[in-house]
Amino acid sequence: MAGGHGKRLYIDSFDFLPGRKLAGKYELVSLIGAGWEGEVYEIRELSTGITRAAKFFFPQRNPKNRTAIWYAKKLHKLRHSPIVIQYQTQETITFRRQPVTFLVSEYVEGELLSDFLKRQPGKRLSVFEGMHLLHSLASGIESIHNLREYHGDLHTDNIIVRRYGLGFDLKLVDMFQWAAPKQENIQQDVFDLIRIFYDAIGGAKHYAKCSPEAKAICCGLKHNLILKKFRTAGRLRDYLETMLWG
Ligand SMILES: Nc1ncnc2c1ncn2[C@@H]1O[C@H](COP(=O)(O)OP(=O)(O)O)[C@@H](O)[C@H]1O
């Protein structure tokens, strides 16, 4: 049915073609990624030639435009956090006679953390490299937790590595709204961070043989032990900066 009333059509891909004009302001360049909530395309602003990223929400994942509005507001609230992508604007187009919202943000050039890890020797990082990754992640997420907010969906397909040396320059995409921010959501972020570290250094297959320093961080992935040690991302960052090698 037209106009967004009545039954919503289930859409699992838009398959937009390059060159398509959007809302009279942008031109579609190419698909850069897809996930549970929608598809993300590189777009170009017609008047300036500036490249941006546009996330198109599948209507069934964005009832009453709530998901997009919530996401935009959260990105705005976190706009001073250097690890979070910068929000620009929202537009609505009509697709198969129903409204589809897309959210325009900064376009991040880089590589997904999942791809970065896959091309490491043995598909994993050394503990020392993993700690640098974890430190960059924890410092970035500390700035989110300091605003009493949480990310809600931390995994290696939602983290973009822009560059790396001793430290990692990272950007986070795709936050998830579970509920109003609570201590549990913040703690889940901390747990997810440690899970990323655990997987980055080789996961279950290599855990038994990894160093005591890495085990002291992973705590065998036991929620209660992790939460006792690191209540927020800031605590984890502090720990990494002051820990002693055995
Ligand atoms: N601002 C961006 N710049 C560059 N790539 C992006 C950007 N936002 C998302 N992506 C890419 O698109 C993919 C899907 O976006 P995401 O927001 O995670 O959608 P979903 O909620 O559907 O998982 C990401 O994994 C990433 O590869």
Ligand SMILES: [Mg+2]
């Ligand atoms: Mg995602």
